[in-house]
Amino acid sequence: MALNGVFDLLQENVKKPRFCKSLPLGENWKSKSMRIIPEEFVRSAHGAFEHRLVFSVSWGNSWQVWLHRDKNGLFMEEEDWNEFVDDNLLCPDDILLFTHEDTTFTEVRIYKKDYRFFKQVITAPLPPQVLNPKPKAPSSAPPGFARFASASASGKTITSRARQSSSPVQNPEQYLVNPQNPYFVKTLSKKIDVLYVNQEVIQRYGLKFGPHLSLVRYLLPGEKHEAVIKIYRNAPCFNRWAAICKKYNKKEGDSVVCELERSSGVVTAVRVHFVDE
Helix, strand or coil: CCHHHHHHHHHCCCCCCEEEEECCCCCCCCCHHHHEECHHHHHHCCCCCCCEEEEECCCCCEEEEEEEEECCEEEECHHHHHHHHHHCCCCCCCEEEEEEEECCEEEEEEEEEECCEEEECCCCCCCCCCCCCCCCCCCCCCCCCCCCCCHHHHCCCCCCCCCCCCCCCCCHHHHCCCCCCCEEEEECCCCCCCEECCHHHHHHHCCECCCCCCEEEEEECCEEEEEEEEEECCEEEECCHHHHHHHCCCCCCCEEEEEEEEECCEEEEEEEEECCC
8 A cells, every 4th residue: 555545544434533643754653742642533532532542453452541631732641652652563664543433442553664555564563583592591580670589599498478588678578458468579670661570479379360451450558540461471560660650759779569469369459568768
């Protein structure tokens, strides 16, 4: 499909509000200007959405994107939009076509340039292959997650309530609302976009999680924040973690105790305890 053909799609089925995004010269997909929702699109939806949108693509994945308004218009939250950009490996020549389907649900078609033409992406994009990658150390932790002490290194077996010897928090159990709940100590690194749950923690407590993109909550003193579970290479994590850290002014090197709440054996919430300085 030629470039004009992509923009001609805007004229199809005009009953459904639509808009396109493509990169202007000198911008990138994570620029603030790329996060704005056109006012004409907002008006055409007749108030169907105000605080969030759910983007869906042809291969079945979806992303919840929270919105906020300032004096310059309605914008997508930076963390949510960047996640969509990263997950779909957006390139400078890509074109996105957004179509409002119902209430908060919006279909997104992604077109990638193939020589002189554009082709719609209909399967999940694969990351570029790396030739002869260096093997990772078995004990390495996911990005943004502090490494747990190895039980085999000391020759000891870790019990269900054992505390990691490398934990920077003394007696983390004192922070728990329910001493029987699973927990782990999180020490912040530079990468804080999501909150990973270490495989050792999962195995120790026999944790179970909902499916990819199922809703969970962060529980903090006096308030709750919605998030979703994401599964990357069998590693569950919670999004919107950066927003929590930013709101409570948590920085690299700070530690928190994460207490996991379960319902019918499935993790449904993370109760975040701030460690006393």
